[in-house]
Structure formats: C-alpha cells, structure tokens
Amino acid sequence: MASGKELEVIKGSKVLMVGAGGIGCELLKTLALSGFEDIHIIDMDTIEVSNLNRQFLFRQSHVGQSKARVAREAVLKFRPHINITAYHANVKDPDFNVDFFKQFNVVLNGLDNLDARRHVNRLCLAADVPLVESGTTGFLGQVTVHIKGKTECYECQPKPAPKTYPVCTITSTPSKFVHCIVWAKDLLFAKLFGDRNQDNDLNVLSTDANDLSKQTEDVFERRSDEDLDQYGRRIYDHVFGYNIEMALANEETWKNRNRPKPIYIEDVFSQKQAKQNGIADQNCGSENSGISAMSSLGLKNPQDVWSLFENTRVFLEALKLFFEKREKEVGSVTFDKDDQLAVEFVTAAANIRAASFGIPLHSLFESKGIAGNIVHAVATTNAIIAGLIVIEAIKVLQNDADNYRMTYCVEHPLKKMLLMPVEPFEPNKSCYVCSETPLSLEVNTNHSKLRDFVEKVVKKKLGMNCPLIMVGSTLLYEVGDDLDEAMVANYEANLEKVLAELPVPVASGTMVSVEDLQQELTCTINIKHREEFDEDEPDEMVLVGWSQPVATEKEDKSVSNGGEGTSDAAGKLKTNDNLDETEIVPTSEIVSVVGSKRKLSELSNTDVKEVISTVSSVHSSAHQMEEINDDEDDVVMLDENPEQAKKKR
Numbered sequence: 001m002a003s004g005k006e007l008e009v010i011k012g013s014k015v016l017m018v019g020a021g022g023i024g025c026e027l028l029k030t031l032a033l034s035g036f037e038d039i040h041i042i043d044m045d046t047i048e049v050s051n052l053n054r055q056f057l058f059r060q061s062h063v064g065q066s067k068a069r070v071a072r073e074a075v076l077k078f079r080p081h082i083n084i085t086a087y088h089a090n091v092k093d094p095d096f097n098v099d100f101f102k103q104f105n106v107v108l109n110g111l112d113n114l115d116a117r118r119h120v121n122r123l124c125l126a127a128d129v130p131l132v133e134s135g136t137t138g139f140l141g142q143v144t145v146h147i148k149g150k151t152e153c154y155e156c157q158p159k160p161a162p163k164t165y166p167v168c169t170i171t172s173t174p175s176k177f178v179h180c181i182v183w184a185k186d187l188l189f190a191k192l193f194g195d196r197n198q199d200n201d202l203n204v205l206s207t208d209a210n211d212l213s214k215q216t217e218d219v220f221e222r223r224s225d226e227d228l229d230q231y232g233r234r235i236y237d238h239v240f241g242y243n244i245e246m247a248l249a250n251e252e253t254w255k256n257r258n259r260p261k262p263i264y265i266e267d268v269f270s271q272k273q274a275k276q277n278g279i280a281d282q283n284c285g286s287e288n289s290g291i292s293a294m295s296s297l298g299l300k301n302p303q304d305v306w307s308l309f310e311n312t313r314v315f316l317e318a319l320k321l322f323f324e325k326r327e328k329e330v331g332s333v334t335f336d337k338d339d340q341l342a343v344e345f346v347t348a349a350a351n352i353r354a355a356s357f358g359i360p361l362h363s364l365f366e367s368k369g370i371a372g373n374i375v376h377a378v379a380t381t382n383a384i385i386a387g388l389i390v391i392e393a394i395k396v397l398q399n400d401a402d403n404y405r406m407t408y409c410v411e412h413p414l415k416k417m418l419l420m421p422v423e424p425f426e427p428n429k430s431c432y433v434c435s436e437t438p439l440s441l442e443v444n445t446n447h448s449k450l451r452d453f454v455e456k457v458v459k460k461k462l463g464m465n466c467p468l469i470m471v472g473s474t475l476l477y478e479v480g481d482d483l484d485e486a487m488v489a490n491y492e493a494n495l496e497k498v499l500a501e502l503p504v505p506v507a508s509g510t511m512v513s514v515e516d517l518q519q520e521l522t523c524t525i526n527i528k529h530r531e532e533f534d535e536d537e538p539d540e541m542v543l544v545g546w547s548q549p550v551a552t553e554k555e556d557k558s559v560s561n562g563g564e565g566t567s568d569a570a571g572k573l574k575t576n577d578n579l580d581e582t583e584i585v586p587t588s589e590i591v592s593v594v595g596s597k598r599k600l601s602e603l604s605n606t607d608v609k610e611v612i613s614t615v616s617s618v619h620s621s622a623h624q625m626e627e628i629n630d631d632e633d634d635v636v637m638l639d640e641n642p643e644q645a646k647k648k649r
C-alpha cells in the first residue's frame, strides 16, 4: 500500500505503458490498483487465443479485438473513475513523436522485441522522460531504469545476437535437435514453400545421369508428370536419403562422429501406404489455422512424440496440404510459429532428420517451442515483474535516485534471494544513442551505394525509422510525406549512386550526418574508404563504435535460428572476445553492483561466482526471451581469486 506522500505523486502523474501483452495486462491492473489515475496504453496487436492463458484481462469473446482497448475496458470495470486512454497502434507511428512522449512523467515498457524497445528508448531520451524497461523469459525476468544522463540508456550495452549455428552443423553434422529444427525451418521449409530461388545447401541441383559433371534441374521443382504423392516421396528421398549418402561419402567428416543413416521412404512404408496417407479433409477452411496434417491423419495430442512412421506420414501430408490448399502462398510463405501446418511440417522434417542422426525425437509441442524460439511464458513472472515496474516507477516519480534498482528475477533462489537488485550503471560514454560519440564506417566508397548505406547501416544497425542523411549542408536523402515529386526522384536517384559519386562525394574523411526525425537522434559517421573486405564481412561495411550484438555461439557463416534475443546489459558480466571495448574491473565492483546491500566480505568466492553467473545469464536471456536454452550458456570469466574477476563491456 502506497504511503500518503506516494499516493499524492501517483495520483498526479501521467504514465505511458507500451505493450498490453503478458507483462502489460499485469502492469495495467497493478497501476490501477496502486492508485494511478491517468494511464495511456499503446499496443498494436489484437487478442489471440494463445494469449488467454496469461493475459487475464482478455476472454475468449475478445479474440480478434484490440489488446489496448480491451485491457482498458477490463480495468475500468473495477476502477471506473480513472482515466485510461488506449491506442491500438504501433508505437513507431509518427503520431507518437517527441511531443507526445513529453506529456508523460514516466514511460513503462512491456514489449517483446528489440526494435520497438530501441525506438521507445530514443524517444524517451529525446523527450527527457524516464523509462522503466522490462522483460521476462519463463521464470527469468528483469526490470531496468533508464534516466537520461543519470543511468545507462537501453542501448548503452550490446544485446545478445540471436543464437546462430555454424552452417556445417546445420547442413551436415547436426548433434542436437535444435540443429535439425533450424535445418527444417530455415533450409527445407524455406526452399519448398518460400523463395525458391534462394541459395541453400540441400543439393538443389540434380546430376545428369549421362554426364556426371553436368548439373541440370532443380530437384525441388515439381515435374509436370508428377502427382503430389510422387513429389513428396521424391523430396523425402532426396533430403533424407540421397543427401545423407552424399554426406557419408566424405569419410573425414565421420572419423570422430556417429555416421548418420540414410532414410528412404520405402524403408518406412510402402508405396501403397504412402498413397493412402491421410484423407485430406476436403472441407478445410481457408484459414491457415484450419488446415492441419495432424487432423487429416487423426493425430490428436501435440505432446506425443511421433514415431518415424508417423513423422513420415505428417511430412508427406503437410507437404501435400501446402500445395493443395495453400497453393497461392507457395513461393512466399515464411515460417510462423502460429501457422499449424508449418509447425507440423517442420516438426516432422526435423524428427526424420533427427532419426537419421541418432538424435532423440521431439513432440510437436516441443518443436514449436524450439522453432518459434519460445520459452513458455510464466504468468507469475509477469506479475512479479509488473509489480517491480510499478515500484521503480514510484521511485522515479519521487526522484528517489539513490534507490533506483535494476532487478533480476532468477529461477532458483540464491542465498534465499529470488530477486537480485542491482544499482543502475552510469551512461556508457561511448554510446552513440545517449552520448554524441561519432561512429566511423569502413566502406568501399567506389563500390557501395547510398542504398546499401541506408538499408544496412542506417536502418538495420542504427535502427532508424525516418532517416535524413546530410553531408555539410547538402541533403542526400530523407523520407517524409511532405516531399514533392522532384525531391523524391532526386533521392531515389541518389540511392542508386555509389557513395563517391553522390552530388557531394562521400569519400575517406567525409563526415556524414544521419538523423532520425521521429526519434530526434543524430549520429555523425566518419567515413573511411577501404578496398577489400573479408568473407565474414558480407555487407562490405564495418561500423566502428556501434555496439555489435553479442554473439552467443560461433557466428561465422552461420544460419540464424531467427530469435529476437537481446538483453540490455548482456555485455557487462559476460565475456565476449568480439567486443570492441573491454574493461576489466575488480570483483568488488561487480559485487557492489549485484547487491548493493551486501559487501564482498559477506560473500564467499562461490557465492560471487554464483551471483555473477546468475545475473549474467538473466542479463543475457531474460530480456527479450526467445533464446533457446542450450548447453553452451553464457560464459563468465571468473578467476579463482575473486579479486581478478573480469567484467567486460
């Protein structure tokens, strides 16, 4: 219960909540019950059935309706006198500009992706409004406080990159089920139902029987004389049989590994059985969710682990259903964890591959979690995190800077502590977002176009939405609704020019100013011409000073699992040789950070290790979830002597 003084501050404040999902529903309820009376909510989504188990403000009858609006109505039922304003919109919409943000005393994030979080961070900095940021992953969670000039901003530290795997592990030597899922999803599914012309390592071209050196047709193209059953069986034999035989031919690969077993369709069931596989329900609706190989085949429980025979049936049936019922989409489907048929196909394909490599098979439920990088949400964690957000928000509203804490919710109590409070870090002086540190870009100015610069650097790396690019007083590019045709044509023409041939040539030593009008963020980029780039620099552009996402596994030439994983402070306690800025500090500092009320002397060496590794793993995984819990978790460098423990940024 808030004290009288607190209540006064609470009642007089205006707060913005971004996100009305798992955390957001809890947060809105807690804000309302804590006495807040002027709450604005932005959420761009509508309610899905899968939200109902934890987003308790929503009911079955709300499915399909705006989350922000329904959340508002639900809370007004028990707090009718308060003001709640709902926006069913993307927080990146231009209406939510700096002036919009300035009207709030504090902004509270309950988001689920890096992109939106970075955007809100920038608007809060530009509007000088405090931000309380949050995230949960299963039992893990965190709440952090970001105050301009006082604490680090959300982007002061690198975020972990989505977990990636070396290509050869995925294409040739899988050793874990997740490798089979990545193969099934990013290679096979993408090739069959997505962009057919993409390059991949599935031995796409078949070899001419008369001339072995001649590669002819794309194996994945359906032949004109082939029905869908024949097509499915041929693809099956190619990817699970022929390709494995080809891989086995390379003896070196298997010297220290278990040899995989090629699986051909006839090993699993007869042609007659294949023909009779599934009686596709002719009444399947046009909704993707209604088309299911499992229902055609009478498989009911998504938690069952199917046999090789059943996986084969699902594989063939799902492939057939895609071509029969979703023909128009074929060629442009991207994997979506909520697309039942896609999950069925990927589960079956991953399991057949796993069977071939002697890896234990998994249920559809488990596969969906891995393929969608889902760590199943825990409602209680969301509730705890929402409570902590409100506690921090109240401190922020009272300007109680000495007591701000970033709090980590851990899975197992450590020294009877389930919540680990950490004093906020100071702003990172070389953060390009909250300090004005210039960046530099190594680029071949005679080769790279302005379009490459805009797409790969300005949008992708710097996360800008509405960029404006200037050299001196010359505008080279901008976006906006108010541009006349001649300007648009001029900017379009510039996009196609290489940097050195722009109206104001961009060459070594040029200082390019990049600004986002909506985020009110300006960066200066110092250009350095470079002729050659290595294979592991495929963009042919190296941005120095920008915090590279922290790779969690070997990154070279890897296939991404597509996760959205990030963390605001992953770099702090975690080692990563790729990081540009490495800072070594004594353990005592880490400990004071981890629990300001506990001195180093109170903790044993083992405690220190435990605390650091726990906080580190929470840092790296809690924030934006969806990272797969793998054996090779974050590495924390901690020497036996705690005095020599290393903290790296």
Ligand SMILES: Nc1ncnc2c1ncn2[C@@H]1O[C@H](COP(=O)(O)OP(=O)(O)OP(=O)(O)O)[C@@H](O)[C@H]1O
Binding pocket: 018, 019, 020, 021, 022, 023, 024, 042, 043, 044, 045, 046, 050, 051, 067, 089, 090, 091, 092, 110, 111, 112, 113, 116, 377
């Ligand atoms: N750019 C954005 N603008 C507005 N709302 C956003 C934006 N990005 C994400 N959100 C909202 O943030 C909320 C995050 O909630 P949560 O993490 O519970 O995800 P979810 O989509 O509800 O559930 P799940 O992903 O687990 O199925 C979602 O309701 C989502 O619509």
Ligand SMILES: [Zn+2]
Binding pocket: 152, 153, 154, 155, 156, 157, 427, 428, 431, 432, 433, 434, 435
């Ligand atoms: Zn910063």
